[in-house]
Amino acid sequence: AQSVTQLGSHVSVSEGALVLLRCNYSSSVPPYLFWYVQYPNQGLQLLLKYTSAATLVKGINGFEAEFKKSETSFHLTKPSAHMSDAAEYFCAVSDLGRDDKIIFGKGTRLHILP
Amino acid sequence: ETGVTQTPRHLVMGMTNKKSLKCEQHLGHNAMYWYKQSAKKPLELMFVYNFKEQTENNSVPSRFSPECPNSSHLFLHLHTLQPEDSALYLCASSQEQRAATYEQYFGPGTRLTVT
Numbered sequence: 001a002q003s004v005t006q007l008g009s010h011v012s013v014s015e016g017a018l019v020l021l022r023c024n025y026s027s028s029v030p031p032y033l034f035w036y037v038q039y040p041n042q043g044l045q046l047l048l049k050y051t052s053a054a055t056l057v058k059g060i061n062g063f064e065a066e067f068k069k070s071e072t073s074f075h076l077t078k079p080s081a082h083m084s085d086a087a088e089y090f091c092a093v094s095d096l097g098r099d100d101k102i103i104f105g106k107g108t109r110l111h112i113l114p
Numbered sequence: 115e116t117g118v119t120q121t122p123r124h125l126v127m128g129m130t131n132k133k134s135l136k137c138e139q140h141l142g143h144n145a146m147y148w149y150k151q152s153a154k155k156p157l158e159l160m161f162v163y164n165f166k167e168q169t170e171n172n173s174v175p176s177r178f179s180p181e182c183p184n185s186s187h188l189f190l191h192l193h194t195l196q197p198e199d200s201a202l203y204l205c206a207s208s209q210e211q212r213a214a215t216y217e218q219y220f221g222p223g224t225r226l227t228v229t
Contacts, residue, residue: 009154032214043118043204043220044157051214090157094214101170102214104157 002027002093006105014113019063019078021108023091026072033074034092034102035065044090050074061085086112116140118221120205126227127195135190135224137205145211146188147218148180151202163188164211195228202226 007022025031032051036044048059055067065076076089091105118139127133139146148160162170163182177199179191188205202223209216 041222043206043222044218045220046217049214049217101159102218106154106156 004091004093004105006091006108010109012111013081016080019081021076021089023074025093032094035076036090038088081112083112118219120221120224124225132193137188139207143207145208147206149204197228200228
């Protein structure tokens, strides 16, 4: 069965610094991978997704993620953090065999320090 | 109204009460989902409806009863809940029930507290 592990339930970065949120997946077949963001008092919003095309995926708000099969990773990055990036970020996986369900990680809360 | 709306946004209920959560989507989607979001736990899929038919019940206790009268509305009826049911309940919709292909759009959630 597929699963995702997000390393670090809380990450703090200074404004303007690199954002790196880690996600490792487990899947028996080639996966679809997602990053979602949840701002305070809101539902989840899709940031980006990988569907076996380009391994470097660009999303909204300047975020991108790279699929690395050898490392079973799909880390999320942004070159320069902004205060508005403070939110909770969820990595998720769905396998091609049953793409009617998405399995979410526990989430990483990103704090931006002024 | 646009997107996915949920009412109420906050709900406090006793263990013997009966209440309902409402979700409405204005996107013309055919699939709707209920998720439970608890602190320090992954988002849990509860129910899925596709074209008004329930296609997924993820081993949810019978004290949670979903209803989908049409493709735009989804309800979650609650009765005799337990304190551990306190959580944020999120509704989502997508064009079809192929979550990996069609983006899910989430509502803001209902924060439920069971006393």
